[in-house]
Amino acid sequence: MFALQVVTSRDIQSLAIAGALLLVVALVAFLFRGRLKNLMTAREWRICFKLIGIVVFALLLIFTNLAVEFPAEKFIYGRF
Amino acid sequence: MPEAEAKIRWGRIFGVLIVALLVIELISQVYVYFWAGERFRSFHKQTWSPYGLVRNNPDLTLPGFHHNRNGFRNLKDFTPQKPPNTLRVIMLGGSTLYSGIASTHIQGAERVDSDATVAQFLEQELRQDPGLAGMNVEVMNAAVNFNRIVEISGGYLAEYSHWQPDVVIVFGSANNFNVSMPEEGEVYRREYGIQPDHAWKLEFDREANRKTLLATAEHVLLFVEDHFASVALAKKGMTAALDDAFAFTQAHSLGRSPRKPKTYADRRECDVYLNEYLGYADAIAATAKRNDQEIAFFWEYFLRHLGGVRPFSDREQAVYDKIHQGQSPKEIDFNFYARDQIAEFCRGQGITFLNPLEVLKTYRGTVFIDYLHYTREGNQVMGKFIYEQMKDTFHRRADRIRQGEAKSPKGIG
Numbered sequence: 001m002f003a004l005q006v007v008t009s010r011d012i013q014s015l016a017i018a019g020a021l022l023l024v025v026a027l028v029a030f031l032f033r034g035r036l037k038n039l040m041t042a043r044e045w046r047i048c049f050k051l052i053g054i055v056v057f058a059l060l061l062i063f064t065n066l067a068v069e070f071p072a073e074k075f076i077y078g079r080f
Numbered sequence: 081m082p083e084a085e086a087k088i089r090w091g092r093i094f095g096v097l098i099v100a101l102l103v104i105e106l107i108s109q110v111y112v113y114f115w116a117g118e119r120f121r122s123f124h125k126q127t128w129s130p131y132g133l134v135r136n137n138p139d140l141t142l143p144g145f146h147h148n149r150n151g152f153r154n155l156k157d158f159t160p161q162k163p164p165n166t167l168r169v170i171m172l173g174g175s176t177l178y179s180g181i182a183s184t185h186i187q188g189a190e191r192v193d194s195d196a197t198v199a200q201f202l203e204q205e206l207r208q209d210p211g212l213a214g215m216n217v218e219v220m221n222a223a224v225n226f227n228r229i230v231e232i233s234g235g236y237l238a239e240y241s242h243w244q245p246d247v248v249i250v251f252g253s254a255n256n257f258n259v260s261m262p263e264e265g266e267v268y269r270r271e272y273g274i275q276p277d278h279a280w281k282l283e284f285d286r287e288a289n290r291k292t293l294l295a296t297a298e299h300v301l302l303f304v305e306d307h308f309a310s311v312a313l314a315k316k317g318m319t320a321a322l323d324d325a326f327a328f329t330q331a332h333s334l335g336r337s338p339r340k341p342k343t344y345a346d347r348r349e350c351d352v353y354l355n356e357y358l359g360y361a362d363a364i365a366a367t368a369k370r371n372d373q374e375i376a377f378f379w380e381y382f383l384r385h386l387g388g389v390r391p392f393s394d395r396e397q398a399v400y401d402k403i404h405q406g407q408s409p410k411e412i413d414f415n416f417y418a419r420d421q422i423a424e425f426c427r428g429q430g431i432t433f434l435n436p437l438e439v440l441k442t443y444r445g446t447v448f449i450d451y452l453h454y455t456r457e458g459n460q461v462m463g464k465f466i467y468e469q470m471k472d473t474f475h476r477r478a479d480r481i482r483q484g485e486a487k488s489p490k491g492i493g
Contacts, residue, residue, distance in 0.1 A: 017111065017115075018111070018313075018317075021107065021111070039092075039096065040089070040092055040093065040096060041086060043086070043088065044088060044089060044092065044093055047088065047093055048093050048096060048097060051093070051097065052097070058297075059301075059314070059315070059318060060318065060322075062294065062297055062298060062301065063315070063318050063319050063322050064322060065294060066298075066319075067319070067322045067323060067326055068326075069286075070279075070282065070283065070286070071326065072323040072326065072327065073327075074279045075279050075280075076226065077125070077175065077180060077225040077226050078125060079283060079319070080124070080126060080128075080134070080280055080283040080284070080287065
């Protein structure tokens with residue numbers, strides 16, 4: 001069977017940039033953690049990230065369902 | 081006051097979330113702009129079409145892959161009504177013409193940009209032809225990845241034949257006659273090549289016809305990801321990660337049964353399949369004739385079928401070495417048999433059959449980018465080959481256009 005996806009150097013480059021951006025955001029958040037504590041309480045931050053978690057896991061559920069029912073090997077040029 | 085008893089400031093929580101989303105969206109938009117060289121529009125490669133299942137999404141944002149407003153892989157837009165004094169060529173097909181790439185590819189090779197498919201090189205050849213001086217030339221690349229003759233014929237009969245092309249060139253043979261041949265009974269079970277539903281048809285049923293909660297959620301997501309770069313990027317990343325995870329677990333699963341040796345379909349069964357293909361080809365040829373359009377069929381060779389036939393470049397040899405193992409001579413025989421049957425069909429219909437084998441036997445540059453598709457250089461070679469093979473046809477049509485010969489379809493009857 002033909003392969004599923006192509007990883008080109010452009011994709012690798014974009015992944016590297018995305019990873020670097022995430023690191024920068026984490027670093028900035030760490031440096032300004034004092035201000036973040038002033039913005040919301042620890043409990044409110046936990047709720048905030050729980051909400052994000054719910055959305056992310058809901059998306060993961062949808063995509064996993066699709067990946068099981070419509071395996072990538074059938075979609076050599078990607079799913080619709 | 082203890083934290084547990086403090087009132088939760090929901091407004092602040094949602095405010096932070098909204099601001100964070102806006103910041104992420106802004107960063108995503110900037111990121112896509114630098115990655116793709118243009119503003120984010122959509123990551124969807126296709127849109128649904130009632131004629132031929134799907135079309136290329138004119139709004140696709142992907143480096144090197146520009147689709148015009150007609151959904152063609154061209155940089156400029158076209159009008160369905162052919163302008164005066166114009167020689168119009170429309171090319172239909174799958175990924176070879178579209179110039180997509182697949183897995184094991186030439187080291188260092190990237191995607192072929194939309195200004196370097198076979199269509200653009202054919203247009204260059206036509207523009208340089210002194211015999212066509214003073215004439216507008218349009219070569220449309222209407223290929224869609226994974227188009228088979230089922231989808232090509234549907235699109236042509238219902239739509240593209242009405243774009244008044246002078247010449248129609250049909251690619252896409254590789255999606256009808258795969259790198260492997262049918263196994264015994266596969267054709268009778270309607271499981272080979274053009275017989276089963278297209279994978280995207282299954283997706284169409286899921287997205288458009290199902291009335292489930294999941295389908296609704298997916299619809300909402302499709303809407304959101306076409307409007308927000310951050311959501312589109314998140315989906316791209318998540319689905320890729322999930323697919324990789326599934327592929328990894330499948331590759332390392334312990335419960336795999338050994339592959340059964342293949343028993344191939346006999347000639348009679350192969351002929352049943354060929355007959356089915358030729359039914360679609362008949363429809364295309366009849367429509368072209370009815371609309372007074374010249375037509376040609378192009379044969380796409382697989383790299384792994386050309387061992388000992390083509391003098392591979394070093395880069396092609398590297399790909400060939402990776403993929404040719406397990407290739408049965410019977411499969412090559414079937415592929416060439418199918419080619420010969422279609423050539424025979426074309427001869428019978430007075431249609432041009434474009435067989436680039438001689439070019440592949442003699443040209444020593446790197447034509448293949450992977451197991452099937454062409455490099456930019458390969459596209460240029462094929463554009464020149466088509467031009468040379470069909471030069472007389474192009475000239476004949478140009479003469480008719482100059483003479484102002486009526487281009488209206490033949491009368492009824």
